[in-house]
Amino acid sequence: MNFNAVVVKNEKLAENIYLLRLKSEKISHNAAPGQFVNIKCCDGLDTYLRRPVSILRTHGPENTFDIAFMVRGKGTRILSCLKEGDAVDCIGPLGRGFTLPEKGERICVVGGGIGIFPLLYLLEKSAGAYKAAFLGFRSGGLVVLGKDFEKAADQLIISTDDGSFGEKGPVTTPFLKYLEKERPDRVYTCGPAPMMIKVADACNERGIFCEVSMEQRMGCGIGACLVCVCRIKHNDDWAYERICRDGPVFRAEEVIFE
Amino acid sequence: MDLTVNIAGLKLKNPVIAASGTFGFGREFSEFFDLNLLGGISVKGLTLAPRKGNPPPRIAETPAGILNSVGLQNPGVHAFVRDEIPFLRKFDTCIIANVAGNTVEDYCRMAEILSDADIDAIELNVSCPNVKEGCLIFGSTAEGISKVTSAVRKVCKKTLIVKLSPNVTDITEMAKAAEYSGADCVSLINTILGMAIDINSRRPVLGNVVGGLSGPAVKPIAVRMVYQVSKAVKIPVIGMGGISNADDAVEFMLAGASAVMIGTAGFVNPYVWIETIEGIKQYMEKHGFQKVSDITGALIE
Numbered sequence: 001m002n003f004n005a006v007v008v009k010n011e012k013l014a015e016n017i018y019l020l021r022l023k024s025e026k027i028s029h030n031a032a033p034g035q036f037v038n039i040k041c042c043d044g045l046d047t048y049l050r051r052p053v054s055i056l057r058t059h060g061p062e063n064t065f066d067i068a069f070m071v072r073g074k075g076t077r078i079l080s081c082l083k084e085g086d087a088v089d090c091i092g093p094l095g096r097g098f099t100l101p102e103k104g105e106r107i108c109v110v111g112g113g114i115g116i117f118p119l120l121y122l123l124e125k126s127a128g129a130y131k132a133a134f135l136g137f138r139s140g141g142l143v144v145l146g147k148d149f150e151k152a153a154d155q156l157i158i159s160t161d162d163g164s165f166g167e168k169g170p171v172t173t174p175f176l177k178y179l180e181k182e183r184p185d186r187v188y189t190c191g192p193a194p195m196m197i198k199v200a201d202a203c204n205e206r207g208i209f210c211e212v213s214m215e216q217r218m219g220c221g222i223g224a225c226l227v228c229v230c231r232i233k234h235n236d237d238w239a240y241e242r243i244c245r246d247g248p249v250f251r252a253e254e255v256i257f258e
Numbered sequence: 259m260d261l262t263v264n265i266a267g268l269k270l271k272n273p274v275i276a277a278s279g280t281f282g283f284g285r286e287f288s289e290f291f292d293l294n295l296l297g298g299i300s301v302k303g304l305t306l307a308p309r310k311g312n313p314p315p316r317i318a319e320t321p322a323g324i325l326n327s328v329g330l331q332n333p334g335v336h337a338f339v340r341d342e343i344p345f346l347r348k349f350d351t352c353i354i355a356n357v358a359g360n361t362v363e364d365y366c367r368m369a370e371i372l373s374d375a376d377i378d379a380i381e382l383n384v385s386c387p388n389v390k391e392g393c394l395i396f397g398s399t400a401e402g403i404s405k406v407t408s409a410v411r412k413v414c415k416k417t418l419i420v421k422l423s424p425n426v427t428d429i430t431e432m433a434k435a436a437e438y439s440g441a442d443c444v445s446l447i448n449t450i451l452g453m454a455i456d457i458n459s460r461r462p463v464l465g466n467v468v469g470g471l472s473g474p475a476v477k478p479i480a481v482r483m484v485y486q487v488s489k490a491v492k493i494p495v496i497g498m499g500g501i502s503n504a505d506d507a508v509e510f511m512l513a514g515a516s517a518v519m520i521g522t523a524g525f526v527n528p529y530v531w532i533e534t535i536e537g538i539k540q541y542m543e544k545h546g547f548q549k550v551s552d553i554t555g556a557l558i559e
């Protein structure tokens with residue numbers, strides 16, 4: 001579970017957004033969409049904890065997998081400086097991923113910001129489904145992997161908050177418009193909580209299968225410390241469940257958003 | 259080479275124990291290494307009734323450590339006995355049940371239930387900084403510790419460990435109170451009350467505002483407390499707080515600990531417990547110790 005992955009390439013996708021390709025046979029062969037790796041950014045005590053990052057895709061034959069991330073603080077800044085050949089201590093693949101669609105089903109993914117990354121892997125692994133992708137970004141400069149999403153999806157709608165690329169406004173607007181006319185079999189969403197809440201509510205109202213990928217600060221990343229929880233319905237009650245192990249992907253109807 | 263230690267009747271195959279709250283009930287880490295290798299496991303803190311725990315975020319990273327505010331989320335002592343002991347008993351390692359209560363009666367009731375269960379020791383958590391009721395109240399005064407320890411002693415048929423809080427003026431007074439009231443052993447330290455603020459949102463990072471500090475940042479404080487406590491009492495001391503490797507573990511033993519617990523470091527290195535056992539062996543070889551118990555208190559002053 002604890003592997004030294006080796007950096008194959010580190011590519012800057014946009015200002016502060018990077019794609020790392022890492023070589024690890026174990027991780028690349030065992031991963032599934034929605035799962036993540038927990039990375040030790042450096043040996044010292046400054047960034048003490050590991051950082052969870054979703055798996056963007058795997059390349060089986062090359063024994064590699066990709067992650068994409070935004071520089072948010074100390075840990076991700078260190079990751080952004082990695083060079084080809086550097087070793088990276090990764091635990092993974094971790095967590096419960098998305099339920100893949102059946103052949104012939106119509107699916108939608110709705111992603112915002114860094115939440116788009118696990119959705120690309122899902123689209124690429126959903127062969128035989130009809131796929132619509134709705135992606136939202138703050139501005140045009142932050143739009144990344146557009147070509148990859150275009151290839152992976154049958155239909156791609158991009159929106160930006162400032163209108164500098166694609167439609168202007170939140171990504172939920174074109175998605176909700178789509179739901180007025182279409183009824184997808186499955187909807188998957190990952191991104192900021194307000195966006196996921198809108199998507200989840202819309203699907204729950206219509207009885208559409210919807211999965212959300214949750215995010216929370218983690219301690220162990222494997223389910224032992226009970227640090228990374230979110231509220232999940234249990235009959236008439238609720239319980240805190242672990243995002244790292246019981247998730248990060250949950251059924252939208254089960255989640256009680258804070 | 260003899261790695262075994264006998265702590266007031268609790269026989270450990272080696273002095274390395276997983277610390278409560280950082281190891282769950284062993285299931286997750288069993289996917290990384292063979293739990294048979296451990297000296298013992300102190301399970302996630304138990305309460306009489308199940309507890310939901312505190313709102314997230316429950317963790318903040320700090321220089322060389324973490325703050326946590328889990329708030330004793332656990333399935334309750336009955337579910338532990340029913341669902342977790344059978345799993346843990348598959349391994350040849352000591353099971354230490356860590357318990358926390360709101361009242362003296364809570365502690366006694368749990369000690370009764372657990373005395374009839376298949377576990378090896380009971381660790382009274384009188385020092386959790388993350389719950390508002392009970393618990394820390396007992397741990398912050400010698401009277402509180404005496405009250406709960408002597409009441410539990412009457413009903414407890416297992417080795418009784420009292421886990422001390424560092425959030426007190428004089429921890430040796432707390433240790434003496436535990437010893438006087440019938441504890442077989444004391445363990446220290448629990449986490450140190452701390453806080454972190456996100457300066458951009460101007461809000462506390464933790465959902466519960468304050469939390470407990472652990473990890474390498476607390477180690478010097480913990481070593482000092484283990485040193486002072488082991489001089490103040492005759493019962494054995496289990497030391498913890500920021501241990502990340504065998505060198506750290508040996509440091510605690512030299513300061514007077516008979517065994518050590520490791521918690522936070524396992525979040526970063528899931529193999530820390532077994533690497534520490536190996537490293538202690540190497541230290542013994544290098545320094546000519548035949549018995550690991552000879553390291554305890556072997557500090558040269």
Ligand SMILES: Cc1cc2nc3c(=O)[nH]c(=O)nc-3n(C[C@H](O)[C@H](O)[C@H](O)COP(=O)(O)OP(=O)(O)OC[C@H]3O[C@@H](n4cnc5c(N)ncnc54)[C@H](O)[C@@H]3O)c2cc1C
Pocket residue numbers: 036047049050051052053054055068069070071072073074075076077114117118214215216217218248318319
């Ligand atoms: C399951 C999961 C998958 C993720 N996938 C991706 C991804 O594919 N791409 C991506 O860019 N980001 C992803 N993130 C978010 C990423 O983990 C944080 O951006 C990162 O930890 C920030 O670390 P830092 O050292 O740069 O920031 P700092 O602010 O210096 O970090 C301090 C502490 O806070 C934690 N932390 C800070 N922000 C977050 C956050 N948003 N979520 C969780 N912990 C946080 C860090 O892990 C660290 O413990 C994911 C998070 C989770 C939980």
Ligand SMILES: Cc1cc2nc3c(=O)[nH]c(=O)nc-3n(C[C@H](O)[C@H](O)[C@H](O)COP(=O)(O)O)c2cc1C
Pocket residue numbers: 219225227277278279280302303304326328330356383386421447448449471472473474476498499500501519520521522523
């Ligand atoms: C996430 C977390 C949860 C904890 N939960 C408990 C608990 O339930 N009961 C308890 O006695 N101590 C608990 N502790 C304290 C640890 O057992 C230990 O005393 C402390 O973390 C210091 O050791 P360390 O630095 O090796 O982690 C917890 C610590 C952490 C980090």
Ligand code: FES
Pocket residue numbers: 217218219220221222223224225226227228229242243244245
């Ligand atoms: S991070 Fe430890 S349980 Fe999820």
